[in-house]
Amino acid sequence: MKVSHAAVCEPGTTLVNKTGGWRTFRPGYDYEICTDCGICETYCPESVIAKKGDRYIPDLDYCKGCGICANECPKGAITMILEGK
Amino acid sequence: MTEKTIEIRIHGRGGQGSVTAAELLAVAAFEDGLYSQAFPMFGVERRGAPVFAFTRLRCEPIKLRSQIYEPDYVIVQDATLADVVDVAAGTQPKSLIIINSEKESAQFEIDAQCRIETVDATRIALDVIGKPIVNTILLGAFAGLTGIIDLECIKNAVSARFPGKIGETNAKAVQVAYDLVGGAT
Numbered sequence: 061m062k063v064s065h066a067a068v069c070e071p072g073t074t075l076v077n078k079t080g081g082w083r084t085f086r087p088g089y090d091y092e093i094c095t096d097c098g099i100c101e102t103y104c105p106e107s108v109i110a111k112k113g114d115r116y117i118p119d120l121d122y123c124k125g126c127g128i129c130a131n132e133c134p135k136g137a138i139t140m141i142l143e144g145k
Numbered sequence: 146m147t148e149k150t151i152e153i154r155i156h157g158r159g160g161q162g163s164v165t166a167a168e169l170l171a172v173a174a175f176e177d178g179l180y181s182q183a184f185p186m187f188g189v190e191r192r193g194a195p196v197f198a199f200t201r202l203r204c205e206p207i208k209l210r211s212q213i214y215e216p217d218y219v220i221v222q223d224a225t226l227a228d229v230v231d232v233a234a235g236t237q238p239k240s241l242i243i244i245n246s247e248k249e250s251a252q253f254e255i256d257a258q259c260r261i262e263t264v265d266a267t268r269i270a271l272d273v274i275g276k277p278i279v280n281t282i283l284l285g286a287f288a289g290l291t292g293i294i295d296l297e298c299i300k301n302a303v304s305a306r307f308p309g310k311i312g313e314t315n316a317k318a319v320q321v322a323y324d325l326v327g328g329a330t
Contacts, residue, residue, distance in 0.1 A: 065299035079193060081223075081228075081229075082158055082193045082223070082225070084267060084277040085277075097232050124193070143273070144247055144248075144266075145223070145224040145225060145245075145247065145248075145267065
């Protein structure tokens with residue numbers, strides 16, 4: 061009988077395993093209201109919000125849709141939008 | 146209900162309540178006069194990872210203890226799982242796959258010979274319960290689509306498992322899903 065051992069096959073597998081598909085809601089930014097304060101970036105538990113150019117943009121490949129950014133945004137610039145699955 | 150054993154596989158993501166759904170289905174079936182089993186199969190036990198749970202129903206005592214390999218019914222709690230795992234694995238032409246999705250069943254590219262039905266359980270959950278928890282709702286849809294288990298038995302099982310307001314709203318959502326799929330036809 062062949063016994064196989066559990067092991068991490070290779071590093072960096074999260075790059076392949078995109079976890080964004082799990083979410084029910086995605087954050088939608090209204091950049092007219094957004095003041096670039098960066099609170100969303102600070103609070104995001106997945107660290108998927110980053111400033112690209114002059115805007116904060118969530119990486120939807122990994123955003124789990126928790127809505128913390130929308131809850132913490134002082135300007136209410138983020139609304140959670142239902143994902144069509 | 147025939148002499149045949151009825152086997153159900155529930156696909157979900159860790160934290161979605163697949164195991165609870167399997168147990169509720171077993172409890173409801175038992176109340177409806179059947180013998181029943183429910184058991185989970187975990188892969189990686191973490192939130193979001195694909196998990197399976199199984200329910201086995203029969204008119205007579207069940208001696209079989211194996212995992213379910215050829216399900217008569219498959220319930221898929223998250224439509225994106227259809228891209229990740231083979232939800233049609235082991236299904237036969239007579240099987241039925243129920244998917245939580247707002248899309249039409251024809252839009253799913255699933256390699257299966259059997260019937261596929263979709264129910265927008267997330268929408269019902271948000272409307273009735275206020276949270277995207279769909280397990281009980283899919284049981285209502287299951288009762289409506291298959292007619293195997295009495296709707297009242299499912300509602301009773303849900304109310305008993307979640308006492309108070311949560312049970313009430315879930316039972317209501319079960320009814321909505323049952324009505325949406327057209328009841329037992």
